[in-house]
Amino acid sequence: MNFICGIDEAGRGPVIGPMVVAAACAPDDRKFIEMGVRDSKKLLPLQRERLAPQIRNCCEYAVRVVPAEEIDEKRKIMTMNVLEVEIFAEVLRELLEKMKAKGADPKDVVIYADAPDVNEERFADELRHRLGKEMIIISRHRADDLFPIVSAASIIAKTTRDALVRDIEKELTKKMPLPLGSGYPSDPLTKRFLEEWVKRFGKLPSHTRKSWETAERLVKNKKNKKLDGFLS
Template identity: 45%
Template sequence: MICGVDEAGKGSVLGPMVIAAVGVRTTDIFSVIEVKDSKQLSPQERERLFVLIKKQCSIAIVVISAAEIDTIRREMTMNACVARAHGEVIQKLKPRTAYVDACDVNPVRYAETVKSHLNIACEIVSEHHADSTYPVVSAASIIAKVTRDREIEKLAKKYGNIGSGYPSDPNTLAYLSAYIDEHRSPPPIARKSWKTVSVMLAKKSQSNLSAFM
């Protein structure tokens, strides 16, 4: 077996990060399931491919919540966290070779970091933009993206319009700001270790102090 690994939600300020691995015996399957990097697909197309991939490939998924990410980041960098999670899903599938989307400026170093979390013999092929180069990684990106989108939908039902969860999303920032105004603290689904949160808290604190001066 070979597998591809990718993640979704690494840079999100709200909600989880999802890491997915897709394993196949032969890449010929991708002549039937025509995959692309998930960012190049519509939500409807991702959902359609998600079902096909899950039916015909081996899948491993790890979901890391915002609170867990905050805890992990006290011990290691975000890249190290991703590398460990990449290793976790690879370990579940036990492939001969794993293709990973490198989360480090140095792909070779990243491969060694991922390999350090394995107790199986597996060649790690680590490249930037692997989700566009290797169909098996494209498939993993689809599984990760759809899984994370579903997690965000669940959170939205509970917390309201949280947007995509990314700092670049005005809806996410509006939700975060309004929640902090009301509760004087970030929501449980926020990554409190994120600069987006600390900067927003500092600005609001400064604004409140100014009101009393």
């Protein structure tokens, strides 16, 4: 029996919180189309929350949470694109093992991947290099908008990350009661939160990607202000 598999990430770019990679596998995408599954970024949070359990109930799936600390460590030796390939391959291996346990042959699985690389085929080749040259992998930009099975994986990834960010906000706001925002550096709430945190505590909060330019700049500015005060 043939299967289709979709894989996507949520949270590649934020300065706070993890990146989450999710993959989903099903015989076809009819159920997802009937549900109204589409790119998670085009859905309201409540719509994603409503769809996520339905998706989980009608497919096999695998999820990997990559904490901020792990991203910082891995970025010392690899780019984000390479890290994403590694995590995608890890999640797909887990999912393919689940499918094998159900009697499916990995060679009968067509994988649709959302490509972070500017070169779509290069990303597919990198995945094949890690999973097996015989694997059928279709890598596309905006795959979450093109293939319902990738949209399903995207919704699982996004709702998982959203829940984790809410937990992080609860943890951090116990020390400083300001809204955390989405965790993205372009979010004014997130920017204000980090600026105030560094101002009060002299360092970045936990769950922050310290290797991100936004985070590095805040710490550098704090150190420069201390030095200016010492020299004046």
